[in-house]
Amino acid sequence: MSYKEKNIILGISIGDLNGIGTEVILKSLEDNRILELCTPVIFGNSKPLSYIKKITKINTQIQGIDDLEQIIPGKVNVLNIWKENINIDFGTNDPQIGELAIKSFVEATEALKADKIDILVTAPINKYNIQNESFKHPGHTDYLNEQLEGNALMLLVNDNLRVGLLTDHLPLKDVAKALTPELIEQKVRTINNSLIEDFHIFKPRIAVLGLNPHSGDEGIIGEEEQTIMIPTIKKLFNEGILVSGPFPADGFFGSSTYQKFDAIIACYHDQGLTPFKTLSFGNGVNYTAGLNKVRTSPDHGTAYDIAGKGIANETSFREAIYLAIDIFNKRKINIEINADRLPTQQKQITTKKSQ
Template identity: 65%
Template sequence: MKKAENIIIGISIGDLNGIGSEVVLKTFEDSRMLELCTPVIFANVKILSFAKKSLDAEMQLHGIDGLDQIITGKINVLNVWKESVNIEYGVNDENVGKYAIKSFVAATKALKEGLVDVLVTAPVNKYNIQAEDFKFPGHTDYLDQELEGDALMFMVQDNLRVGLITDHIPVNEVSSHLTEALIKKKIETIQKSLIQDFSINKPRIAVLGLNPHAGDGGVIGKEDDEIIKPVIKKMFESGTLVFGPYPADGFFGSNQYEKYDAVIATYHDQGLIPFKTLSFGNGVNYTAGLNKIRTSPDHGTAYDIAGKGVADHNSFKEAVYLAIDIYHSRNEYQIISQNPLKIKEKQL
């Protein structure tokens, strides 16, 4: 039986030819991590032992064949497959991609069934994971299908939080996806996440404009005035503290983002370029809006440095920390929401 404060972290191993195994093992090489959580790595103990040897790491791995064999305070490795896999660090291998998905699907199933408390995913290669039974651009879209809620990519580093209205779509399709319903849904998802996942009672949210200078009064595109502004106005009038749309070019450089609990970008690069510039490799990709918790590091497979032992594991470690923090925040939120007196106490 696990301790109440020691939660079970399910970990999907990602692309075995990338830096996933390295950043996972480096994170839990610090034995103090096992006082906060019990990791369960969905992979194969022989593969993790091979990675451990290449890193000259000294931690003990506990191989298990079922989740009923988890030992608290140990680094558990669930044998999702038994056969050997040919590992060639830095190589884009379709066969290796199949094992990344086996790990992820098994970990998601365990999360869905409540056998692990949260999920942290190591990076995959979006090209080699495509298969007949897995036609998703990445982790988020699959989780959106399997779990309850509406998934939203939410990049987090301390008090810097950046959400996206649209994510993995071509830039020339962004404007056609921006609808009143979608913008409203994303703002509502972020507001709910800030309250229940980050314990912010009255969150302030900024929305970035789509066009340069947020359209400049319609001179440089009409979407900001005709689609985004009306949504913000309606939601603000109904009590949501949402502001904008703000011109995106100077918003981060002028530190304007510090006035808000979250920033919503209209498309992928508009939000992720400034986020990754400011987060210095410590950022976390959190999938907000779902009934279960999933985080991941904000980097990819890094084939160019895979197998060299030089990968920085800070982002993965921060992903573990954030998953634990959100797990506790959600539990506290549920307790408070069921007791109106506690809500009043928290607001005083």
């Protein structure tokens, strides 16, 4: 039996080594009970991890390997993907560290595509220092959308609170132009399918937030709700998707209306992430819904200001691991259920033969 058949293989990209990423990775894996659920493989190098372990006084035991075929179940494996020595300078924006963060992420993505790992959890990166000639993406999600099958949707998750985005890393001045019926349809269908397949919510209720103040006040403060959003939402509802809106965003969370829905879709990044992080910061997970592979990440960034001090909270990263495992297992259940289903005609033939 190969290593892949024994356990869920969890790939982890190292993120920015000058931030808190490595610390929260190591803290999340410090409790050996997590090894009963998965076999972690950190794409990086044993030397800087050992150094950060010492500085932050973390006791996680790591095992260096040079090939994915060397993965040892029951161990925290570190795949050595570079050999050069590097200088860790916590809290510093370093282009070399950015290059290594992207090297880790790209190699982990290739392993995910090739089914050499089952799920991917990504540590935080600095979007500025990752840019180079071969990587010109604003972040993880855009690259994964290009490399994997499906249509990516950023979905922030904390228990029953799920917030998705119509547009994510887009300047605010460009949001209104980007809101087309086609985009809204694609995102609503993606989140509806994800709620069914990844979360096993079989009649999901979805809310869409309006773009303008007071959802445009029937066209007085903007026409996008009347001309684009409402007709598209009605069309999807008539098709059987339980989607409602657009709701005025200002009172939607304050009035706890969000608790009546399985997911909320915001028009732009801060409209969705500000209330989500207010309610869930430190416990939320960023899940890339809509793709054929499972990727999650914590809901925070590199946190340069506390890097190397041993005080970073690992809860969000640990929750990202648990959510990735849970979704992977739910997808396996879906495959098994569908494999057991016989076409109606075949069932009738089988029944007649048995009579």
